[in-house]
Amino acid sequence: MTAPHSNTPSKTHNTGPEQWADIGVNLTDRQFNDDRDTVIERAASAGVAWQLITGTSIDESRAAIALAGEYPTLFATAGLHPHSARFYSPALEKELRELLAHEQTKAAGEMGLDFNRDFSPRPDQERAFEAQLTLAAELKLPVFLHERDAHERFLPILKAFRDDLPGAVVHCFTGSRQALFDYLDLDCHIGITGWVCDERRGKPLAELVPNIPDQRLLLETDAPYLLPRDLPEAPPKKRRNEPALLPWIGQRVAQLRGQQTPDVAAMTYHNALALFR
Known part of the structure; x- marks a missing residue:
């Protein structure tokens, strides 16, 4: 499966008046505590007209929903990150169900498997993942997915639920070619971050980006993490990523795909x- 476009590099270098959507922003992170409103204003000035704030725990999901309620361009996810999967319980699930029913919540997650760090035991990760997929299927919500070094277990679990889910995005994809096509075969969206701007670690991902079909491509900063390494100017405060830099990532993706930046x-x-509305 290959995206239907040429491989000629784009000559578009400005960010222009385009509208962008950042589908993965950790705006509740404490790194934004001193200037969160300014960060949101900078994003709007850069053309980032829609942002999805990532919920990774009950507390973070609740904070994301509250923040989204203050701005018409912000929305939220609600879920339990695999790092904290050992805390999944009936009581937590009850709270999560309430958060998923909120009007500002547009996806269930961040959920999935992380066998790289194993902060939670793998059986607990799988149990929490399956439980959250069950909730999402019941509530007819798309899922916001995390997978790291766990593709062989992640894929069959997701596949078992995929027909009952209205949509899915593999957030911050940095996997293999086989993993990419496996997720595309399940009709998943693929989230691309500033990892693609790293000429060292991001080279394998850069080579895969042209293979994502137009209708399955999504962009995200994962701010405050994954600051694009190839920024031409001095990095922002404390080398912190922020949603205003999404057009820079989009421009790089456009170049890799041989497309014009406004089209991307x-x-x-x-x-x-x-996917989310």
Whole structure:
């Protein structure tokens, strides 16, 4: 499966008046405590017209929903990150169900498996993942997925639920070619971050980006993490990533795909609204 476009590098180098959607922002992170409103204003000035704040725990999900309620361009996810999967319980699930029913919540997650760090035992990760997929299927919500070094277990679990889910995005994808095509075969969206701007670690991902079909491509900063390494100017405060830098990532993705930057902005914005709204 290959995206239907040429491999000629784009000559578009400005960010222009395009509208962008950042589908993965950790805006509740304490790194934004001193200037969160300013960060949101900078994003709007840069053309980032839609943001999805990532919920990784009950407390973080609740904070994300509250923050989203203050701005018309912000929405939230609600879920339990695999790092904290050992804390999944009936009581937590009851709270999570309430958060998933909130009008500002547009996806269930961040959920999945992380066998790289193993902060929670793998059986607990799988149990929490399956439980959250069950909730998402019941509530008819798309899922916001985390997978790291766990593809062989992650894929069959997701596959068992996929027909009952309205949508899915593999957030911050950095996997193999086989993993990419496996997720595309399940009709998943693929979230691309500033990892693709790293000429060292991001080279394998850069080579895969042209293979993502237009209608399955999404962009995210994962701010405050994954600051693009190839920024031409001095990095922002404390080398912190922020959503205003999403157009820079989008421009790099456009170059890799042989597309024009405004076209990538438009299609990824549309894809985000279609999946999450």
